[in-house]
Each structure stands twice: as structure tokens, then as C-alpha cells.
Amino acid sequence: MKLRKLLCLLLALLMIAALTACSGGVTGGAPAATQDGAAGTDGADSSAGDDASAPAEGTSVDVLTWSNAATVEYLKSIADAFHEAYPDHYLTVSEVPSAEIDQVIQTRISAANVDIVSFQTFSKPQEEWNQDSIDKPAWQQYIDEGLLLDLTDQPFIDNYNLDILMGNSYKDRIYSLNMGTVAYTGLFYNKAIFSELGLEIPKTWDEFIAVCEAVKADGRYTVLSAGAADQWPLNMYSNAILSANYGDGVEEIGQKLLTGEMKHTDPEVMLVYDCMEQFATYLEPGVTGIAYSDAPGRFAAGNMAMYADGSWSAPDILRANPDIEFGYFPLPGIEPREDGLDPQYGIKYDLSFAVPTNAPNQEGALAFLTYISDKEVYTAFLNAVAGFSPTQNDITLDNEFLNSLNEGLQSPCLNAEMYIYAPKGVGEYGNGQFSFLYLQTLGGPLTGAELAQKADEDFETARAALESLNN
């Protein structure tokens, strides 16, 4: 009898112990070189150094970034040098697919187990004029809640061009260290095909269409493609069209669209839909099913005249085919620029490192930012990544492709993507960035004019609902 009771008691305790063990968290111990990058998602995970299973000495500095082979490889490559410079710390890199980075940042900051997180541009903040119309973006919430360290007074900031860093600041304080700006409103082109067909870099929209027509008429090559299955690679170009035609004036257009002072069917914006329809006719058949990850390799195969992607994909193209000769040119506007310059790029701030205030190794995080801000290391980083323009002064790059972009960066503007808002609750036709994929020319249900009309209706409906909700 007693034995049975004892067994019952032991069994119950065992079950409780098993449940407790199941729900247990990570306990303390020696640092491991591998970090759980995705925090429960299916993201990839990697750690710096060749031997991920062997813990290095010191405390880890865990950098969370999105999958970009060149960036991740470079960060891994400097792990040993960083450890040598700062023996108390060693570097680990957690890599997740770019589409999941926002979610993973949130979970990792909540868990207080990341030292450096990666952001892009701090764009579209909730401000007084739009506070009833849009949600506060994640980056702004983090800063307002004191979760990102103010880097303004850190010594390494002096290495950078303050004007550029301040462009990505918040309330005149710097919360992220921008490693480079990126030109991304252009098109890659195959130099051999252009040369063979006697084509020139187009300076106006009509010239661009003429180039497309020439390649199409020749019939041997794909005119234009993109990784459209992911939507954003193609939607970038609706913004590129806006930026190419209105430059910095896009900020005003974005505000007026949100407040209702301007409509999608107004000629200024209708121009985007018209150009999109034309652009779409030259995209290869089945383009909406091509995954972004596959697209650079398809261009690298050498059978495609032009490829729509940001300049950051240059290393991926070269990796797929080191022998291909290609260039990158800005998408031109309808008219030549008034300042006489050739078409210019729209840019954005790309990889920016921020330090959570609850980072377990904040000292190590700042040590890493100091290390990578060293001019020599920073220059090597830009040469390795081969897609960013410098945010430090007096940087000379040995990357031919990057240097070739300079002509289009004499008077760049922040791309329209930074300024085109959608009101809360807006319907499907108004919530994208003038989404290409609704167009009939790409298998969607609408013409450009119908899409603009529906976007206006959805904006109007959302504004009315907001008004009724706020009253």
C-alpha cells in the first residue's frame, strides 16, 4: 500500500519535473558560438568563424542581420580580426531571411538576447500631421520606448559624414550606424548585348522604350526581368518612376496623397500607372512567378538584356557568373532633368546597425561598431559588399561597379518608397506601392487607369472610416 502511494507520488513528481523541463529556458553557462538566429522562426542561422561548435573565449557579440551573402560573409571573415583587437569579445552572426527580419528583431529584443540589430531606413515616422492616419513604425516604437541606444555621442560617429547619418536620425539623435546608402532605382544591363545591338544607355523614358523595342525586335534575348514573385522587387519600380520624374518633390506628393489633396488619378500620379503598364509589357513571360532569390542568376546567365533590381545584387550576379560584363543605369524620367544632369538614382539608407539598450553585451556591441568604423575595415567592408555607397568621408573604393554609379549619384534623392504612405485600413488597391501585379499586362485584373481609380476609392473609404473612428 505504502509502496503504491510512493510510486504514485514519484510518478506525479516525475511528470511535473518533465513539464518544468519542457518549459525551461536557457540556463547560464559558457558562451556558445552559435546563436538561435530565428528565435523560433524558420530563418537561417549561422555563426562567425569556421568552427561553429567551438565556443571562442570571451563574451559573444551577436549581430542579427538579414540574409545577404556578401554582408554575412564579410562579417564572418572579420570575426578573428575583431577578436584579436578586442580579446574580451567574439563575433557571432545571426542571419534570417529579409522578409522575417522585423519579426525576429522584435522577438530577439523582447528576449534581450541580441547585441546588434540591423535596420534599413528609418522612414515614414508617425508625426503630428499624420498621427491619425498611420501606425507608428516599429523602429519609432523601439526608440520611443527607449529600447535603442543613442549613438550620437559615441566617438566612432566622428568617422562618418554627419550630414548623411542625420538623414537617418530621429529627433536629431542617431540611433543607428548607417553602413552605406544604396542606389536602387536603376536597371542592370548586359554590356555585350547592348554593344551587339548598338544600344545606348537611355536618358529619357522614350529612349528606354526604344531600347526595349530594339531588344524585342531582335528576338534573341529576354528584354527585361525581375524577381517579381516577391512583389517588392517590381513595386520598387513604381517608386523609381516617381523619383525619376519628381525627385525630392515626391515627399510632397506622398503627403498630399495621404491627406487627400491629391488623387491617384491626377496626371502627376497617373503618369506612374501609365509608365508601369508600358514597363510591364517588356517583362518576360511568367515573371510574376520568378523568385527574387533566383533572379540575379537568371540575368547572370547572359541571355537577358536588362534586369530590374537594386545595385546591391551586383555581387550575386558576379558570383553566379564571374565573366559577365554588366552595368547599371538609372531609370530615366519622361523629360530630361532641368539641371542638365543625366538621370540620377533614388537612394535609401541600407544596412544600419543599432544597439538595443537591453543588449546582454552592450560593451561588446560598441566595441564592434568602433572596430567596423575604422576607415580601413570600413573600406574593406564596402569593397566586399560591393553594393553600398560610403557614409564615411574620403573613402576610395577599388570596386569598379560601385565607382561606375558615381555619375548617377551627383544629385540623388531619397527614393519615393520613403514617402508614399497608405492610410490605416486602406483597401487592397491602395495599400501597396502602386502595385504592378494588379495590371492586366501581368495577369492581374485591372488596367492602369482602373487601378488608379480603385486606389482613390480605397483611400477615400479609409479616410472616411478613420474620420468616423476618430470622432
Add this chain to the structure above:
Amino acid sequence: MEGKAIRNASPVNSPKRLHKHIRAFPVWVVFLCMLPGILHYTIFRLFPSTMTAVLSFTDISGVPGSAWQWIGWDNYREFFILQNIRDLKASLGRTAIYALSVTLIQNALALLMAVILNGKFLKGRNFARAVYFMPVILGAAVVSTIWKLVFSTPTGPVYLFMQNVLGIENPPAILSSYSYAFPAVIAAQIWQNMGYSMVIFLAALQNISADLYEAAYIDGASEWQVFWKITLPLIWSSVTVNTLLAIIGSLQSFELIMTITRGQFNTSTLGMMVFATAFGGGGATASGGTVAGMRQGYAAAESMVLFVGVLIVTIISQAIMKKMEADQ
């Protein structure tokens, strides 16, 4: 006496006998044994569910340490008023279509496969059962990768089949098509879970006495009559279980939609909206748009709407199934 009760115990097959067994133990031992289950249910089920209901009336953001306040019905007003009604209706419609298609097709296929694989003289039936069950143990990420490869453009087998065998000059990109992406996601969901339903049907089929079939065949019944008059009535409780599991699972499902289309191309359902609102990503609105996420109070309100929907559908379907079971 208690020892005798245990020694004399025959297999427990009735509530009365079970009750007798339980009475053989002191009450505190019974409760102690129940404690882990009660704790597990309370901590991991009851508490989070209750908190979800409470948080749906707040503006909690999910940003750690951020202040949050009681906002009453605002989240629900936003869900039903602010959201584009046309798109909300479409999303709710998609959720219903998703649940209905998955429930009907998945169970029909599972039953068909179970009947075929229950055949005693079928060669390799154990292997076939394992193959059909295999997708169940694969995670959503693996399943989505497989389906993305199958439908990839322009090198996937489906694209090449449409182009080369069916002779379609420009086949549609299935997973990024406003017409075909949603059916493709439904197909993936059915493919993944059919094996689970099949195993439940198989278990029920194997419990049917061979004598009944033998008697029926001696009486001259056809295969079709045997299925309708003997097999189906005797496995009807499994049909009920599978139907309810499929309805509840598909109404809550978001993993495959998240990993295959991210809720875009008109594939966002209510479950997907909840996830995207809380954690960001595509499909956070009924309109399939991408928002920053980080609105866990609002996501909790969406969860409650989903919960009420699932509850209503489950109660109705359970009542219907019970009536059908009684009619059998």
C-alpha cells in the same frame, strides 16, 4: 481490499469500471496525478486564452516594456469599421472557402485512401501508408518549400507540364496569381494533413469485424452497398472527429499561407491576419497589405473574432454531425 480490487481488475472498458478503479485510490493521489495535466492546461492554455481576451481591450504593442492602456472596444471597432469592408468580407469568405474545401476534400481523399490501403491483399500497403502519412510530420517550412518548387516559374514541373504537355504558351505563375494562388495553398494544406485523417479512418476501419463483411457478401451485397450500409455507419464517429479537426485546424491555419504567399495574391485568411498584425509581414489586413505589425492588442481582438467564428462553426457542425450519426 484496494489491492484486491486492482488484482481482480479486468480491462477497463466502461465508465463504471473506471470509476471503481479510481475509487481504489485515495482522493489526494487521484488529484495529485491530475495535477500536472491541470497545471499544463492552466498555464499553457487557460491563462494565455484568458489573457488574449483581456488584452484585446488594450493597445499593447508587443514592444517590451512599453506602456499600454485599456481602450475598451476600440480594437473591435477598428476591425469592423476601419478595415475596408469589401476586403474584410473577401477575407472572411476566403476563410470559409478554405475551411470548407479543406474539410470536404481532405476527408474524402483520406477516406478513399484509407479504404484502399485497408485492403488485406494490397502489396506494399504499409509502405504506402507511411508515404501518405509522411507530409504530416513535415513542418510548414518544408511543405512550403516543396510546393514552391513544384509551382516555380519557369522551371517547376507544373509550369513545364502546362507549357510542354498542355501547350499553353504563357502558363500562369500559380503562386503569384490572383486566380490560382489560393487554390494552390488549399491544395498544399490538404496534401499536408490528409495522412492524419487517413490514419484515423484506418484505425476505425480495422475495428470493423470481418464477419460483418462476410455475412454481407454471402447475402449478395455489392461493394458499394457494403461501403454505404456497413463501413460508413461503423466509422461515422471517425468522420465526425476528422470533420471537426479539419474545420478547427483550417480555420486557425496560417503557417502555410505565411510561408507560401505571405498572405498576398488574395490568400489572406483570418488566421493569417492575426499573425501578421501581431508580428508584421504581409497580409496583416484583410486587404493583404503589409504593415509593421507590433499591434498585439489589435491582434488579440482579431484572435477573439476568430475564436468566436471557430466556436460557432464547431457547435453547428458538431450538432449536424451528431444528428447524422444518430440517423446512421
